[in-house]
Amino acid sequence: xxxxxxxxxxxxxxxxxxxxxxxxxxxxxxxxxxxxxxxxxxxxxxxxxxxxxxxxxxxxxxxxxxxxxxxxxxxxxxxxxxxxxxxxxxxxxxxxxxxxxxxxxxxxxxxxxxxxxxxxxxxxxxxxxxxxxxxxxxxxxxxxxxxxxxxxxxxxxxxxxxxxxxxxxxxxxxxxxxxxxxxxxxxxxxxxxxxxxxxxxxxxxxxxxxxxxxxxxxxxxxxxxxxxxxxxxxxxxxxxxxxxxxxxxxxxxxxxxxxxxxxxxxxxxxxxxxxxxxxxxxxxxxxxxxxxxxxxxxxxxxxxxxxxxxxxxxxxxxxxx
Amino acid sequence: xxxxxxxxxxxxxxxxxxxxxxxxxxxxxxxxxxxxxxxxxxxxxxxxxxxxxxxxxxxxxxxxxxxxxxxxxxxxxxxxxxxxxxxxxxxxxxxxxxxxxxxxxxxxxxxxxxxxxxxxxxxxxxxxxxxxxxxxxxxxxxxxxxxxxxxxxxxxxxxxxxxxxxxxxxxxxxxxxxxxxxxxxxxxxxxxxxxxxxxxxxxxxxxxxxxxxxxxxxxxxxxxxxxxxxxxxxxxxxxxxxxxxxxxxxxxxxxxxxxxxxxxxxxxxxxxxxxxxxxxxxxxxxxxxxxxxxxxxxxxxxxxxxxxxxxxxxxxxxxxxxxxxxxxxxxxxxxxxxxxxxxxxxxxxxxxxxxxxxxxxxx
Numbered sequence: 001x002x003x004x005x006x007x008x009x010x011x012x013x014x015x016x017x018x019x020x021x022x023x024x025x026x027x028x029x030x031x032x033x034x035x036x037x038x039x040x041x042x043x044x045x046x047x048x049x050x051x052x053x054x055x056x057x058x059x060x061x062x063x064x065x066x067x068x069x070x071x072x073x074x075x076x077x078x079x080x081x082x083x084x085x086x087x088x089x090x091x092x093x094x095x096x097x098x099x100x101x102x103x104x105x106x107x108x109x110x111x112x113x114x115x116x117x118x119x120x121x122x123x124x125x126x127x128x129x130x131x132x133x134x135x136x137x138x139x140x141x142x143x144x145x146x147x148x149x150x151x152x153x154x155x156x157x158x159x160x161x162x163x164x165x166x167x168x169x170x171x172x173x174x175x176x177x178x179x180x181x182x183x184x185x186x187x188x189x190x191x192x193x194x195x196x197x198x199x200x201x202x203x204x205x206x207x208x209x210x211x212x213x214x215x216x217x218x219x220x221x222x223x224x225x226x227x228x229x230x231x232x233x234x235x236x237x238x239x240x241x242x243x244x245x246x247x248x249x250x251x252x253x254x255x256x257x258x259x260x261x262x263x264x265x266x267x268x269x270x271x272x273x274x275x276x277x278x279x280x281x282x283x284x285x286x287x288x289x290x291x292x293x294x295x296x297x298x299x300x301x302x303x304x305x306x307x308x309x310x311x312x313x314x315x316x317x318x319x320x321x
Numbered sequence: 322x323x324x325x326x327x328x329x330x331x332x333x334x335x336x337x338x339x340x341x342x343x344x345x346x347x348x349x350x351x352x353x354x355x356x357x358x359x360x361x362x363x364x365x366x367x368x369x370x371x372x373x374x375x376x377x378x379x380x381x382x383x384x385x386x387x388x389x390x391x392x393x394x395x396x397x398x399x400x401x402x403x404x405x406x407x408x409x410x411x412x413x414x415x416x417x418x419x420x421x422x423x424x425x426x427x428x429x430x431x432x433x434x435x436x437x438x439x440x441x442x443x444x445x446x447x448x449x450x451x452x453x454x455x456x457x458x459x460x461x462x463x464x465x466x467x468x469x470x471x472x473x474x475x476x477x478x479x480x481x482x483x484x485x486x487x488x489x490x491x492x493x494x495x496x497x498x499x500x501x502x503x504x505x506x507x508x509x510x511x512x513x514x515x516x517x518x519x520x521x522x523x524x525x526x527x528x529x530x531x532x533x534x535x536x537x538x539x540x541x542x543x544x545x546x547x548x549x550x551x552x553x554x555x556x557x558x559x560x561x562x563x564x565x566x567x568x569x570x571x572x573x574x575x576x577x578x579x580x581x582x583x584x585x586x587x588x589x590x591x592x593x594x595x596x597x598x599x600x601x602x603x604x605x606x607x608x609x610x611x612x613x614x615x616x617x618x619x620x621x622x623x624x625x626x627x628x629x630x631x632x633x634x635x636x637x638x639x640x641x642x643x644x645x646x647x648x649x650x651x652x653x654x655x656x657x658x659x660x661x662x663x664x665x666x667x668x669x670x671x672x673x674x675x676x677x678x679x680x681x682x683x684x
Binding site: 036038078081082083086087088089090091092093095096097098099100102103104106107108110111114117237240243244247284286287289290293294296297300301302309 | 349352353354401403449453457459460462463464466467468470471474475477478482607610614645646647649650651652653654655656657659660663664665666667668
């Protein structure tokens with residue numbers, strides 16, 4: 001294995017981690033506000049479909065992105081109505097949202113494009129271009145810096161950079177703003193927030209709308225940047241891996257970045273070497289696919305620290321009378 | 322005093338939810354330019370119009386009875402087992418191993434062994450999430466989802482590398498011996514002189530699944546263990562105060578749940594294609610959630626919803642053949658049923674409660 005291979009692996013790690021990152025941060029906002037979000041998967045999927053189809057029709061990836069965000073936020077609001085307004089079971093609502101997205105995308109895709117549940121391939125401006133970072137070419141041959149800046153970080157779509165920017169942004173919003181403090185409080189002790197005269201319902205709706213926007217960007221990235229068009233079930237469990245990453249990160253933004261990079265790298269390695277020969281044993285592709293889930297179970301088993309979710313997670317808030 | 326009479330709670334509320342879910346599905350069909358009335362007619366004739374259709378409808382119903390029962394038992398202990406899908410996959414492994422590697426003299430011995438093996442395998446797959454919930458307090462929903470994916474990868478590996486016959490390219494096991502063919506409704510109903518289509522795969526497992534429903538009812542409402550499970554589901558704190566061990570209840574409820582999900586594979590593997598194929602479960606583990614929610618997690622209550630989803634599943638296939646509505650339409654219906662009978666329950670219930678209160682006040 002030479003350096004070029006490592007560079008390639010890291011480069012595709014970053015690409016594959018991006019949809020996970022958006023979904024994971026979405027889950028972070030939602031769960032920190034006390035709303036479990038099993039529906040990340042469905043929101044990614046529905047956003048991927050609507051952004052690909054609108055991008056195809058209009059020829060603009062940006063309009064596609066807007067449509068993807070719109071669809072994802074709409075699904076978030078359905079989750080909100082069920083779990084905040086009507087105090088329904090958040091897990092059941094999330095499951096329903098995932099199925100709704102899985103069925104809806106295929107049925108609508110078939111009706112619009114008649115291509116067996118996919119959109120036509122996207123070309124030109126309907127996709128997000130890869131960007132060249134400033135000075136990347138000049139630095140290309142400098143050792144270390146050239147490989148990291150000129151090759152691994154360079155030539156990604158703008159959404160990848162925006163995803164990376166969202167990590168400090170999320171940290172800042174959660175830990176350095178009044179809104180963030182209240183958001184975290186509403187996930188731990190909604191009664192206290194309510195006593196302080198702040199609306200629990202409004203805060204929780206704000207959190208799930210943010211989650212919808214982030215999932216929307218992640219889904220749009222899947223179909224208009226990572227791939228060129230929508231195919232049936234293209235989120236392929238990424239929403240669940242993001243959920244796993246969230247537990248892995250113990251609901252913290254910087255750790256979330258670490259977790260999705262780890263899971264992205266597993267995917268990159270599995271793509272590169274379908275059967276990984278470690279000398280002693282050969283790991284089959286299927287093992288690499290299952291590894292994020294296995295690692296999460298190990299974390300949950302408490303072998304590596306303890307993952308404690310926000311205390312009020314999953315509980316509908318009932319105002320005292 | 323309760324706001325609503327019992328019949329309204331167990332019948333009216335799910336029925337109204339169902340009507341809303343179906344109305345929205347009809348809107349979706351309208352939106353994609355098809356005729357919902359014609360779609361409904363096609364579904365009814367396709368699934369209930371002939372003994373051929375019934376043969377498939379009841380075959381799917383059997384799957385949903387078992388997975389619905391699995392989800393229900395866990396729900397009774399307030400545990401949400403999303404892992405029925407994975408547990409049924411691993412249950413299929415148990416069925417395949419028993420059928421492939423032991424030379425059984427007849428079908429009924431093989432069936433009993435397959436039921437036991439699939440139940441054992443399914444229970445095993447539920448055991449780790451259950452243990453993690455009981456001991457480490459990690460959420461069962463998350464762990465069972467993770468185990469679904471691990472099961473899918475494991476089965477993918479086993480079917481493409483280990484159990485696949487060397488002569489075949491298909492990731493599936495060899496066909497089971499013909500001796501192991503389960504009696505189908507054609508054979509069973511033929512005994513009493515009823516003529517039934519030969520090709521529908523509904524088989525003896527339908528009656529076994531119905532028997533399991535009765536047994537589960539007896540377990541939940543006529544035994545001490547069942548009482549403990551329900552008490553735990555109603556209030557963990559009260560159950561603890563009454564000396565009921567939460568560890569024991571979580572483990573027992575999840576093991577039974579996993580075992581029931583596992584036995585589904587006897588129907589879908591031994592009763593269906595007679596070999597273990599990739600994706601033998603076809604989402605039945607998830608449909609079990611919708612079935613349990615509609616049936617109010619009652620072992621007898623889930624029979625009607627299981628039949629309904631059997632009808633939808635078979636009708637949906639017919640629809641995909643006859644019209645441009647893809648099979649995935651039933652996934653939308655399933656999603657809407659889960660949403661309205663599960664998460665949006667209060668939306669239907671509250672107005673009804675107010676209505677009943679108003680009526681009572683006037684009386």
